[in-house]
Amino acid sequence: MTEQESEQFYNDLRHKLHDFGSPVPEAVWSGIQQQLPKPKNRRRWPVLLLLLIGSFVIYEGVVPSSMLRTGLAGPSGPEAVSVAKVGHARQADETSDLAGARAAGAPGVTAGSEAGQTAGSQTASHELASASLKSADGSGVAGNLAAVPTRKVRPTLLPLAGRTRKPVPGEETGEESDASRRSVASTSTRRKKAGLVALAATVNGRRSRTGSRPSRNSGTLDAATREASLGHSLAGSSNKAARRRAGRSGQLGWAAGAANSAAAGKRREATGKTKPVKISYEPIALRHMQAPDLTPEEPEVHKKRRPRVKRSRKDIILRGFGVELLGGSGISYRTLGGSPTQLEKLERPGTSFSGRVGVTYALNRLLTASAGVGYSEYATSLDYMLRKTSQETATRVSFRDVHRYFIIPVQARYRLAGNHRWSVGSMGGATVALRTGSRTTEGSACACTQQEWAPGVSSPYRSSSLLLTAGAFANYQTALGQWLSVRPQAQYFLTSITNPAQSKAPRRPWNLGVEVGMSWELNPRKK
Amino acid sequence: MADTIDALLEGCRRNQPAAQRALYERLGYQLMGVCLRYCPTREEAEDALQLTFVKLFTRLEQYRGQGPFEAWARRIAVTTALNAYHQHRQRGQQVEAEEALDLAHPDGTPFDQMSAEELVQMIGQLPLGYRTVLNLYAIEGYSHAEISTLLGISEGTSKSQLSRARRLLEERLFVLASTTHGND
Missing domain, CATH: 1.10.1740.10 (RNA polymerase sigma factor, region 2, helix turn helix motif)
Structure with missing residues (x-):
């Protein structure tokens, strides 16, 4: 075989198999859907909202109030209004696929003259509504509900004056057949004429195509579409079938109830036990819903005076009072006047201690006064090498000269900043110090011993002194009326602690220290 | 629409x-x-x-x-x-078939007497390599270079497998045609 013949063979093969194909089972599409990412449903909520509003409007407007009162039992007897007739709409064009017109033979609902004949009642040539389903694939049923009210915008059951007539059993007039031929879904002129309000809600947007190859579901879908017709449900079918159809097509629940009532009426008519019920065909007015007033009402203010709490005398007295307990340490030294001895010049700062308890009184929110009693020590230290002239070796001498006082401090504190939880400020005051004892390095020629000086006349130190205190404070309320306080402060003796009669150099101790303590308000305010 | x-x-x-x-x-x-x-x-x-x-x-x-x-x-x-x-x-x-005999096909298009489904079925009975190369070359229109890239084979292998596939297919077509004429 030549090259040309081979190419001819391939061309023939290509031509033969160019359009070769094979039907695809539906399981393939299901598998594809499972592997594809799910589409977002963010645009579904307007449809659901529209469906909800439509359901509400239909429920409020179409369903007669009598049906509502009787639990959707509907009118019984031969004069049932809810009878309807199922009519197939004209063959809708494939291109106009909305409102159920796309499906071939889309069912339209024409209300009922013929059904009225069947029920043996007065014909009500009403067009109630039409509901149709789009054709759908096997996995989901697409529903398209079109509720078309009558000539008036008000969606209710209204008689058409020119069509109401006494029905003759077995007779279908041209007018009735004309009415049955009218398809709500396909008659656009009627829509314009009547100013209808069509409500279309797509339950499931998917639809199947039946163009390129036959669909297995087309038959069942057509059946479902026919069954989905609202009028069909209303046309006296059995209860079970009506429920099934209404449930499958996703229609409003009252359709099944109306079908029940129609069927019940039919049964009662068959047994001859029913009594005709006269139903007025007066337009059923919509329930007027008064929009709530959006302007908010002004709140009514009831001024209530709190009952005046009568404070007891004890509360009045204790209010502002408090107690405090403080202790601290610091560094104390002295200033010397006159001509100090060599030993006095060797003094170095020492450690001081103090502790006191006092009573405070808040003069106002800023100023607080306090007074108390306590104990305080002011000390200096001596540390030197002592060497006797006759000896080569020197002896190390370390002493702590201390003056002990019973103190009566009086202070005032001023708050500079803070709130109910914390406060900082400054403070100052004076302290009366009553000497309780002293121990100093003196009394021996070698300056190698210490001597106690009790308060008395022979003591070289005064019994009482006055010293000034200045500092700051920071308080923090740890509990109601309980404050933690830190107070750095400085103290200085205004008077010399030495007795001028004893020819000692004037000595004024000073101290730098920090006191830490707690204070409690006796009658704290509950804020 | x-x-x-x-x-x-x-x-x-x-x-x-x-x-x-x-x-x-x-x-x-x-x-x-x-x-x-x-x-x-x-x-x-x-x-x-x-x-x-x-x-x-x-x-x-x-x-x-x-x-x-x-x-x-x-x-x-x-x-x-x-x-x-x-x-x-x-x-x-992959099973290599015996080299087909160089048989002349009947007059006209060799595929006239059979449907596309039958032809595909017949091609499907070819060895996998033959069938694949034949499909790629004859029907899809790929070149031997492209086929060699797609299948991971050399161009020579592609050419030889195509030739064998054609011969084998022609042989079977001839057998089928003979059987059909014999039955007629």
Whole structure:
């Protein structure tokens, strides 16, 4: 075989198999859907909202109030209004696929003259509504509900004056057949004429195509579409079938109830036990819903005076009072006047201690006064090498000269900043110090011993002194009326602690220290 | 009115299920035929078709609009279906057939007496390598260089397998034609 013949063979093969194909089972599409990412449903909520509003409007407007009162039992007897007739709409064009017109033979609902004949009642040539389903694939049923009210915008059951007539059993007039031929879904002129309000809600947007190859579901879908017709449900079918159809097509629940009532009426008519019920065909007015007033009402203010709490005398007295307990340490030294001895010049700062308890009184929110009693020590230290002239070796001498006082401090504190939880400020005051004892390095020629000086006349130190205190404070309320306080402060003796009669150099101790303590308000305010 | 392919593709880019379904129904029939010609079994062909559409929907942005979309989809289907070829080749299931006799085919087109389904069935009975090369070269229009790249074989192997496939197919066509005429 030549090259040309081979190419001819391939061309023939290509031509033969160019359009070769094979039907695809539906399981393939299901598998594809499972592997594809799910589409977002963010645009579904307007449809659901529209469906909800439509359901509400239909429920409020179409369903007669009598049906509502009787639990959707509907009118019984031969004069049932809810009878309807199922009519197939004209063959809708494939291109106009909305409102159920796309499906071939889309069912339209024409209300009922013929059904009225069947029920043996007065014909009500009403067009109630039409509901149709789009054709759908096997996995989901697409529903398209079109509720078309009558000539008036008000969606209710209204008689058409020119069509109401006494029905003759077995007779279908041209007018009735004309009415049955009218398809709500396909008659656009009627829509314009009547100013209808069509409500279309797509339950499931998917639809199947039946163009390129036959669909297995087309038959069942057509059946479902026919069954989905609202009028069909209303046309006296059995209860079970009506429920099934209404449930499958996703229609409003009252359709099944109306079908029940129609069927019940039919049964009662068959047994001859029913009594005709006269139903007025007066337009059923919509329930007027008064929009709530959006302007908010002004709140009514009831001024209530709190009952005046009568404070007891004890509360009045204790209010502002408090107690405090403080202790601290610091560094104390002295200033010397006159001509100090060599030993006095060797003094170095020492450690001081103090502790006191006092009573405070808040003069106002800023100023607080306090007074108390306590104990305080002011000390200096001596540390030197002592060497006797006759000896080569020197002896190390370390002493702590201390003056002990019973103190009566009086202070005032001023708050500079803070709130109910914390406060900082400054403070100052004076302290009366009553000497309780002293121990100093003196009394021996070698300056190698210490001597106690009790308060008395022979003591070289005064019994009482006055010293000034200045500092700051920071308080923090740890509990109601309980404050933690830190107070750095400085103290200085205004008077010399030495007795001028004893020819000692004037000595004024000073101290730098920090006191830490707690204070409690006796009658704290509950804020 | 059928939607245009551009509208369908735009809908598919937005992950609209209706557009995806429409595109599937538009191309599924033909692409299933492609997969059937390359896959040994129908189940594998369905799997390949499923994967093909998943690729189409998820890699749609790779389609630049150069050339018909159907051709692009067909190429994806071919490459996807060739996975079956590679899998069978790795398993060592490729069986080389005896070299066909150089028989002259009857007059006219050798495929006139049979349907496309029968022809595909006959091609499917060819050894895997022959069948694949024949499909790629004769029907898809790939060159031997492209076939060698796709299948991981040399160009010479591609050419020889194509020649053998043709001869074997012609032989079977001749046998079939003879049987048919004999029955007549």
